[in-house]
Amino acid sequence: MTVAQEAMPTEIAVCRGTVERVTTVLETAMVLVAVMFVVVVLSLALAARGHRRRQLDDARAEARHWVERLGGELLVLDGAAARLGTGTAAGLAALVARSLNLEPSLQVSMRASAM
Secondary structure, three states: OHHHHHHHHHHHHHHHHHHHHHHHHHHHHHHHHHHHHHHHHHHHHHHHHHHHHHHHHHHHHHHHHHHHHHHHHHHHOOOOHHHHOOOOOHHHHHEEEEEOOOOOHHHHHHHHHOO
């Protein structure tokens, strides 16, 4: 046997050990990348969910604001109708139409929109 032939099994063993270590490092790196990917996707999903919830809360607050404002306007109209003796807000619309000398068709459309 020559010196080169005797050294080969040792070199193969060294290479095999090196390959196993590199494979272990690569497997560990792939697992870490996969875990990081899952964490990023979950954090993005939770952020999107929170954003949608904030948008819904903002829309509810705006709707509540408009309901309160329009309710106040309705109370003002109802109070004015009661003071003028027309009975309802539709009666108030008819009274306004008569006072402005509007056409009868406009009076009907104003009654329909007030109901």
